[in-house]
Amino acid sequence: MLVQLVSFLILLALLKKYAWGPLMNKMEERENHISSEIDIAEKNRTEAEKASREASEELKKTRQEAQSIIEEAKLAGQQQEQKIIEAARTAAENIKKSAQEDIEKETEKAIQALQDQVATLSVQIASKVIEKEINAQDQEKLISEYIKELGEGR
Numbered sequence: 001m002l003v004q005l006v007s008f009l010i011l012l013a014l015l016k017k018y019a020w021g022p023l024m025n026k027m028e029e030r031e032n033h034i035s036s037e038i039d040i041a042e043k044n045r046t047e048a049e050k051a052s053r054e055a056s057e058e059l060k061k062t063r064q065e066a067q068s069i070i071e072e073a074k075l076a077g078q079q080q081e082q083k084i085i086e087a088a089r090t091a092a093e094n095i096k097k098s099a100q101e102d103i104e105k106e107t108e109k110a111i112q113a114l115q116d117q118v119a120t121l122s123v124q125i126a127s128k129v130i131e132k133e134i135n136a137q138d139q140e141k142l143i144s145e146y147i148k149e150l151g152e153g154r
Contacts, residue, residue: 115151118146119142123142126142
C-alpha cells in the first residue's frame, strides 16, 4: 500500500508538472483570447454606434442643405420672373413710344404734303383768277407766306 501511495503521489506530481500546468496555461490563454475578443467586439459596437450617429447627423445636415437650396432656387425663380415682367413692361413702353413718335412723324409729313398741295392749288387758282402768269420767284414767295399763315393757324 505504501508503494501504491508513493506511486500515486509521483503520478500526481508528474500530472501536475506535465499535464495540469500546460492545461492551465491553455485555459488561461483561452480566457485571455476570449477577453480580448469581447473587448474588440465592444470597441466595434461603440464605433458602429458613433458612425451611425455621424451618418444620421450628416443626413440631417444634407436634408437641411437641400431644403435651403430649394428655397434659394424658388427665390431666384421669383426674382427672375419679376425681372422678365419688368423687361416686358419696359419693352412695351418703348414700342408704344416708338409708335407714337412714328405717328407724329407721319402726321407731320401728311400735314406738310397737304400744305404743299394747298399752296400749289392756291397758286393755280390765284393765277387763273388774276389771269396772269406768276413767275417762279413770286410763286415761291406766295407759297412761303401761305405756309407761314397755315403754320400760325395751327
